[in-house]
Every structure is written in C-alpha cells, then in structure tokens.
Amino acid sequence: MNRTQTTQLMVFVSVAELGSFRRAAEQLGIAPSAVSHAVSALEESLGVRLLARTTRSTRPTDEGARLLARVAEPFADIAAGLQEASEHDGPPSGPLRVTMALSVAEDLILPRVAEFSTRYPSIELDIRADDNFEDIIKSGCDAGVRLGESLEADMIAVRASGPRRSLIVATPDYFSRHPAPRHPTDLAQHNCIRRRFSSGRIYRWELKKGRKALNVEVQGNLILPQQTFMRRAALDSVGLAFLFEQNIAADLEAGRLVSVMEEWCPSFDGFYIYYPSRRQMRPALRAFIQFFQVGA
Missing domain, CATH: 3.40.190.290 (D-Maltodextrin-Binding Protein; domain 2)
Structure with a gap:
C-alpha cells in the first residue's frame, strides 16, 4: 500500500461512515470534487465498487463494507492517538460533541454543566439534544447519553445515573x-x-x-x-x-x-454514557465520562 492509497482509504472511511460525500468533504476540510476523485481512484486501483451512490444516500457495497470493517478502527485509533498526543501536555481541550435525548439534557447534564465548564474551560462542549436516536459514528459525535435499554451492543457504556422513575x-x-x-x-x-x-x-x-x-x-x-x-x-x-x-x-x-x-410507576434502568469501542480515548471525552459517571 502506497501513501496515495492511505489517503484514499482515509477519504473512503469518512464517506462510508458519514454516508455523504459533502459531509466527508466538510469533515476533512477538502473540496467535494477531491473526495469524489479519491474514492473513484481507490475503486479503480482495487477493481471493485466500494460505494453505492444514489440521489438520496451513499452506502458501502458488500465489498466496501468488508473493507470498512478492516480499516475503520485502525484509522480511528490513529486519529485518536494524534489528538491525544497534541493534548498530552495541557489540560483536556478541544471540541467534544455529545448527543442525548432532551430528557437527559434536562435531568442529568444541564444541572451540572456550569460546574463542568468551570473545571474544563478549554473543552468546547457541543450538546446535541434530540429525541431521535442518533448514530454517533455517522453524526460525527464523540459520545452519547441514553437509557441503557437503547444502546447498541458494540458500544462501551458507563453508567451516568442510578435507576429512575x-x-x-x-x-x-x-x-x-x-x-x-x-x-x-x-x-x-x-x-x-x-x-x-x-x-x-x-x-x-x-x-x-x-x-x-x-x-x-x-x-x-x-x-x-x-x-x-x-x-x-x-x-x-x-x-x-x-x-x-x-x-x-x-x-x-x-x-x-x-x-x-x-x-x-416502577423504577427503570438509568442513563449511560456510551462511545465506540476504541483503544484510545481523547482526554476531553475521558474528562466528560469521569465527571458525569455515577459517583463522580
């Protein structure tokens, strides 16, 4: 694998996870035409079609899904490692995007958000409150907060509250x-x-x-x-x-x-902070988890 393919793979992973050439271009900070060219060049070099494109959506083909399963996590680890290295010498900092239901924001996060901001002034906390369940990978979020019964099996979950009713x-x-x-x-x-x-x-x-x-x-x-x-x-x-x-x-x-x-009106399972199963974690996300987890 040469350097050009490495770059093309990075672009492919971004498009596949976000489901959009435009959103991948925004995330990567390059022109949409460059994204399209990189994916097309990768498909040509491999001799297979990796993405199925329609006017409404972009999704991996069977071959693209298999490739994504092999390369997505290593690229995520590299990105997390670079971010962690850049933040190592200072306090947790940078953007942190967290999706949650409106009720979670009201009940759990907003009552303590001022204290969190005071303790970590360099973290730019971007709360996305929506009752629709949001895929944190496709949406570009770092983590989510939901009821335990709503979580996907491949997510790491940390309890953020006791039982509720x-x-x-x-x-x-x-x-x-x-x-x-x-x-x-x-x-x-x-x-x-x-x-x-x-x-x-x-x-x-x-x-x-x-x-x-x-x-x-x-x-x-x-x-x-x-x-x-x-x-x-x-x-x-x-x-x-x-x-x-x-x-x-x-x-x-x-x-x-x-x-x-x-x-x-019985009690039900409480809220959990969940995030993708990756070996490395940004300091900003670690700070958020440690602050809002049960017993913090």
Whole structure:
C-alpha cells in the first residue's frame, strides 16, 4: 500500500461512515470534487465498487463494507492517538460533541454543566439534544447519553445515573376538582398533559404493576415537547403529568404537586454514557465520562 492509497482509504472511511460525500468533504476540510476523485481512484486501483451512490444516500457495497470493517478502527485509533498526543501536555481541550435525548439534557447534564465548564474551560462542549436516536459514528459525535435499554451492543457504556422513575402528578387544586385516578383505566377521565418527541411521536405512558405492563395512550388538550414545560403546566393545574421524580422532588416535598398511582410507576434502568469501542480515548471525552459517571 502506497501513501496515495492511505489517503484514499482515509477519504473512503469518512464517506462510508458519514454516508455523504459533502459531509466527508466538510469533515476533512477538502473540496467535494477531491473526495469524489479519491474514492473513484481507490475503486479503480482495487477493481471493485466500494460505494453505492444514489440521489438520496451513499452506502458501502458488500465489498466496501468488508473493507470498512478492516480499516475503520485502525484509522480511528490513529486519529485518536494524534489528538491525544497534541493534548498530552495541557489540560483536556478541544471540541467534544455529545448527543442525548432532551430528557437527559434536562435531568442529568444541564444541572451540572456550569460546574463542568468551570473545571474544563478549554473543552468546547457541543450538546446535541434530540429525541431521535442518533448514530454517533455517522453524526460525527464523540459520545452519547441514553437509557441503557437503547444502546447498541458494540458500544462501551458507563453508567451516568442510578435507576429512575416517572410519577403521575397534579396539583391539590386539580385533585379538588377531579377524583384521583387509582387504575390506568381511570386516566381516560382526566386531562393528561402529553409529550411529543422530536420524531413526531406522542409518548404513551409506560406503566407497570407486578408482571402487568401497559402502554397507555392518554388524552388531553395540551401537548408539549419538554418535561420542563410539562412541569410548569402541571403546576398551573392544567392536568395530570408523567414526570421524572427527580425533577419534581422539591414540588412533591412542598406539596405543590401530589403523586398518584405510585404502584403503577416502577423504577427503570438509568442513563449511560456510551462511545465506540476504541483503544484510545481523547482526554476531553475521558474528562466528560469521569465527571458525569455515577459517583463522580
């Protein structure tokens, strides 16, 4: 393998992982025409087609997928090693892109982000909050934070929280005008504050008692995109809300909100920081993991 092929392989890996010639050009800092030329030249030298191109997508062929499986990780190790070497003598620094659900940002990251920024002022933390599950390789992110049940098997995961649970709550004023529900079927008689994910899907309340699990499609005249907004609406006595217990602990203690049907609201597995299985890790990512992992 000559130096030219090494460069062409690097370009191919970027296109294959990002699924786009344009995005690969942006990542590599070269012209799109140079990306196309490098991939075409590599295909010609190998005598096989590596990428299937359409007007809507770019994906590896079977031959391209096999090549990608062999060379992607070594190139990632080289890039990580170069980055680590450049940061070795100083504090963790540089851009750090982390994808997470909106609820994770609200519940786990934002309450401590000021402390993180103060401790690591040279890290440029780029939080991408979206309820759609984002492939961290294709999106160019360094890591993600999600519920443990959502993780891919080939990711390394570090626990970032203990178990969590959501509670069905409303104000004493609301319950003075509406009888408290005792069973999931009673929810049909209540105005429930619903949540719409960024994908467009409206969340179905996940309830469980013993071995009986239900996904309840509640009804109500208000739909909101974030738990912060839902809490505010619940405090204004709009209706019932299904909210993370940790986010409303002070409201419950002060009596501003009252929980019901707690036997139908079990704990679930908490959040994890996940990242690709690579031997080397940038100091900025290591700092993020050590700061936000459980017990930090």
